[in-house]
Amino acid sequence: MQVAPLSDKHRGELQLATERALQQWAKEVFAPREIVSAMERILLFLRQNGGASKQARQVASLAFVIGEQVVQLGGWKWMSVSDDGSVNPAIVSPDGGRAVLVVDVMTLLVAGETKGSLGSLVRACLQNEPHAGVVTM
8 A cells, every 4th residue: 555645735624524524414513523423313314315426515524524533533644645656635643554435435435335334433443353345554
């Protein structure tokens, strides 16, 4: 896996998408754990209403919101992580040993190709536990 910093442009786009999603889906929610709970309902809605390919923008926004909660709660950082050096926003653990390819994981969750909840993903990140969505680098 290749890990690189996100450019200022990509970081700004990610932040803007996250802020828009929070305004749309969690207007009155501010605590990271409450935001994760609110996003569980969005995940269920997306699963029931067309799946990942029809709702790619919403899937990416959901991914960015969840990633940002792990950043806020656990000190993870936004980076680009990919096999080929392309830009792929991901969160990387403080020690650099683990990563979550957030858009890929959300796509699998929305499509129902992987089981689990957003809470279990966040918990695995924060408690350094194994999870299908967390890769070791």
